[in-house]
Amino acid sequence: MTLIVSVSGGLASAANAILAARSGESYVMFFADTTEEDADLHRFLVDIERYLGQQIIRLKDGRDTWDVFVDEEYIGNSRVAPCSRILKTVPVQRMASLFPISDPLILGMSYDEEERIVRAQKNWGDRPVRSLIAEQRLSGAAVKALVCDDAGIKQPRIYDMGFPHNNCSGKCPRAGQGQFARLLDMTPDVYAHHEQRNEWARAEIMKRAILKIAAGTYRGKSGVGSSGGFIRVQRNGKTEYLHMKEFRERVQSGELIPARYEMGGCGCFVDDEL
Secondary structure, three states, X not given: OEEEEEOOOOHHHXXXXXXXXXXXXXXXXXXXXXXXXXXXXXXXXXXXXXXXXXXXXXXXXXXXXXXXXXXXXXXXXXXXXXXXXXXXXXXXXXXXXXXXXXXXXXXXXXXXXXXXXXXXXXXXXXXXXXXXXXXXOOOHHHHHHHHHHHOOOOOOHHHHOOOOOOOHHHOOOXXXXXHHHXXXXXXXXXXXXXXXXHHHHHHXXXXXXXXXXXXXXXXXXXXXXXXXXXXXXXXXXXXXXXXXXXXXXXXXHOOOOOOOOOOEOOOOOOOOXX
16 A cells, blocks of 8 residues: 655645554655745645655646636636646546555544545545554644654645645635735735736736637636626625735725634635536
């Protein structure tokens, strides 16, 4: 049996890799790169490789999330995120297909996230989905101690900034308004870059739609993501979906006081996609 270990850049997946190495089983590690990751994530991966003495296989489509949204003509949101399927799940499925279907996929989920493991299993068919830290019922503190204290690997800097996940530089379309407010506060340059990409994607999707309407071939997708708005906020008792420029302008003007506790959750490798 070979353990197929997802090393996403977070503490949980790093702990899974360490436990896989100590299990005595054969194991392989992979990282699905969206090209938008925080620079310190790559340092973290190298530190894991050095500690374990084994290479992490990098999988890369070459596009970033905004390129994917334009190609799909749909900007991802908390319900549907095509970037997850295309940039992460599909490359990993291709790699995993080289291994027997009985070899398990190891994902970084804690013991109190059993429902995520169940959801993931539905998407991976006959291939078992496991989490070694969940099986050993390691707490968050125990996971951090295993990686940072025992293995001596410095945690990714994005955790020090208060982000709950180390993916896509904190700019996940599934994230809540609290995470985007933190992104604006802590790394305004990163926010500005993605705001520009968001505006480009909105304009490009609209241009393609107009051309298809003129040609009589338009088959527009429904959903809030198609307009470019994906940051969910409440206003006057109604739910709105803002794109990044709108969100920043409302926050900076004081019109919107973001709910800092609404951080959102990671759904890569788990949730159903388009």
